[in-house]
Amino acid sequence: MKYTAAAYMLTIAIISFLGYCVENIWLAVTQQYINNRNMYFPFLLGYGLAVVGIYLIVGTPKKWLKRKSSNGFMVYLAYFLLMVILVSIGEILLGKTVEYFCDFTYWNYEKVPFHLTKFTSLPTSLGFAAIIEFFMEYLMEPILDKVQHLPKPTLQILAVGFMILLVGDFLVSFRAMYRHKSPNYLWKYDLTQRHLIHYHTLS
Numbered sequence: 001m002k003y004t005a006a007a008y009m010l011t012i013a014i015i016s017f018l019g020y021c022v023e024n025i026w027l028a029v030t031q032q033y034i035n036n037r038n039m040y041f042p043f044l045l046g047y048g049l050a051v052v053g054i055y056l057i058v059g060t061p062k063k064w065l066k067r068k069s070s071n072g073f074m075v076y077l078a079y080f081l082l083m084v085i086l087v088s089i090g091e092i093l094l095g096k097t098v099e100y101f102c103d104f105t106y107w108n109y110e111k112v113p114f115h116l117t118k119f120t121s122l123p124t125s126l127g128f129a130a131i132i133e134f135f136m137e138y139l140m141e142p143i144l145d146k147v148q149h150l151p152k153p154t155l156q157i158l159a160v161g162f163m164i165l166l167v168g169d170f171l172v173s174f175r176a177m178y179r180h181k182s183p184n185y186l187w188k189y190d191l192t193q194r195h196l197i198h199y200h201t202l203s
Contacts, residue, residue, distance in 0.1 A: 006159035007148040008056075012048035013162035014143060019047025022131070032191045038173055038184040045170045050090060051132065051140070058082065060136040076133070083129035088120045095119030102174075103181040 020042045024034040037044060061079045065072060096119065098106040109115040114122035147155065176184045185199045 003144050003148050006155045007144055008052055009159035009163050010147050010155060011144055012052050013043065013166060015051045016043040016045050016048035016166055019044040028191055033188055035188040036186040038177065039169055040173060040186065041165060041169045043166050043169065045166045046094065051135065054086065054132065055136065055140055060140060061133060062137065080129055080133050083132045084125045087128040088116060088125045091120040092117055102177045104183065
């Protein structure tokens with residue numbers, strides 16, 4: 001492989017942090033608050049695993065251009081439509097899985113126009129697909145290159161350390177949601193009132 005397993009692991013952590021930021025930016029713009037996104041640490045492991053998985057299985061638009069004989073516009077359009085499909089399927093599977101095991105609705109897009117079930121909608125799928133395609137085209141391999149060139153011991157320590165942190169946080173957080181049948185709310189910051197709310201949580 002072009003990159004080592006440690007480089008992919010650390011990149012998963014970086015993208016997981018970016019996913020956490022993206023969700024809170026969306027909340028800040030649409031709801032005027034931010035929160036812990038059900039996790040104890042500022043990482044959403046699903047984003048990292050999904051994006052790195054897409055990179056390993058599907059590749060980037062640039063790689064598609066090298067393999068396809070059609071014009072560039074059609075290649076980018078096909079890649080975009082594939083991302084829309086993958087995002088929609090992923091959201092539905094995750095939403096239904098959490099609802100089945102934890103007995104609550106993780107999120108609900110029923111108020112969004114053109115929603116497809118309550119777990120995905122055309123506007124959100126289009127938005128996520130655009131972000132993914134932009135990230136794959138311009139940021140994915142530059143990040144991997146930077147990570148790969150870290151000193152080997154440093155890279156391995158960071159990669160293993162962050163993966164233990166992220167997987168542990170994911171398991172503990174979803175265990176809490178499974179036990180209490182509710183989101184794992186820890187804190188919420190109201191941007192309009194500039195007020196931080198701490199929630200009482202049970203172990």
